[in-house]
Amino acid sequence: MDKEIRTESVLRKDLSLLTATTLVIGMVIGSGIFMKPGKVIEAAGDSTMALAAWGLGGIITIAAGLTVAELGVQIPKTGGIYAYLDEVYGKMWGYLFGWVQTFIYGPATTGALGLYFSTLLLPFFNFPETWKLPVAIAVVAFLGGVNALGAKYGGLIQSAATAAKLVPIILIAVFGLWQGNGQILNMPGGIGETAGMGAAVLATLWAYDGWINVSFVAGEMKNPAKELPRAIITGLAIVMAAYLAINLALFHMLPASEIALLGNRAAGTVAGLLFGEMGGKLISIGILISIFGALNGYILTGARVPFAMAQNGLLPGAQLLGKVHSKSGTPANALLLVVILAAVLMTLGDPDRLTDMAMFIIWAFYILAFAAVFILRKRNPKAKRSYSVPGYPIVPGIAILGSVYIAFSMLVHNPGDALYALGITLAGIPAYMLLRKK
Secondary structure, three states: OOOOOOEOOOOOOOEOHHHHHHHHHHHHOOOHHHHOHHHHHHHHOEHHHHHHHHHHHHHHHHHHHHHHHHHHHHOOEOOOHHHHHHHHHOHHHHHHHHHHHHHHHHHHHHHHHHHHHHHHHHHHHOOOHHHHHHHHHHHHHHHHHHHHHOHHHHHHHHHHHHHHHHHHHHHHHHHHHHHOOOOOOOOEOOOOOOOOHHHHHHHHHHHHOOHHHHHHHHHHEOOHHHHHHHHHHHHHHHHHHHHHHHHHHHHHHOOHHHHHHHHHHHHHHHHHHHHHHHHHHHHHHHHHHHHHHHHHHHHHHHOHHHHHHHHOOOOOOHHHHOOOOOOOOOOHHHHHHHHHHHHHHHOOOOHHHHHHHHHHHHHHHHHHHHHHHHHHHHHOOOOOOOOOOOOOOHHHHHHHHHHHHHHHHHHHHOHHHHHHHHHHHHOHHHHHHHHHHO
16 A cells, blocks of 8 residues: 555656647647637637636746646656655545545546537438447547557547647638638627636647646656746646637637537538538548547546556555456556446536536646645655746736636536535545455
8 A cells, every 4th residue: 555656767868849839739739629619608708708718827837838838847656646745745636546546636626528529420321319329438438448458559649639630720710711701809608697708718738738748757857857848838838829820710700609509510511611511520520539538548548547556555446447458468457447437427428517526626736736835845855856846926926826816716606516525525535435444
């Protein structure tokens, strides 16, 4: 139970600034930019506030990435946030973060992507809406099976999807801004009562999700003190610019109220207006590939969390979940757990609810990680760091205040889902106590 997380052996410092920047872009861009514009407008109330929400979400994400990068330098252990919380706050907090990733964040993000994928796929084959859940479960189970056969198969899917995901973004942004003539600013969303900016920013964070992996490359950069903040700022700034360009293109082509009404079908509708029925379908296929790749990535990485915890005896059924398949060499049982939990959460039916729950609870734990920078600096005031968060204490302060605001807004405007996520989190405490006794 009290095994220390092993430190990595010395890594080769071969990662260039350009490579690190492209990693940032590739890890962040997924389904959110295609699925969330309508949700953001609905929550924000009008097009101007929606654009502000996308910008604010990007700023909070950049501040968060720069802050967590310092933790990666000060605590050079495998496990990311799991290791940082374990080191700074004690083993229970690290355990609870792993518990949340296993039982809420991983299944909720996987389930949401499965539902988004099926929502866009059904119209291609004129399938009825009642097929949404079965198709979503089927695609998640298929990718779970592919990854169980061997990591190389999941890696092939990921590589192909990463290249394809940029095509629809560039085409919609460029041609939408060129051919559209609609009003962009101060266009009402057509919703009487809005959820507010907190809910709008929370929705954008799904599109920016993936930034946490940026801090893991510090040890492989030639000069992390200079290049890591540049890679984070440049990569996320490019992502933020792409997201704003997509939204401007959508507003240029459709009224804000119609985008809010279309929801996750808005990007596909605009693609049809820009490129005709056939061209629109091709762009929609590109969007499907992007979501498919993101889904594969979440399944591939998400299974490693319960697998690693089980190998350290940190989950119920650890002997089973910590096994490696004898032929494929993959954590097949952990993959099965991810598929089952995602299928259970998908029965809620609304992917936006799942992403809100996932972002709420993961950012609640990020608050502890951001605060850990202040704690470590106080504990070790004379420690030498190859990288320090720029703009300290303002930048980590922005990350903390932004995430507190988001979590508080979720509790106020959507207390049911927030309390549901907190309930599953608190259920990890008796599980931790029981495992510790054993």
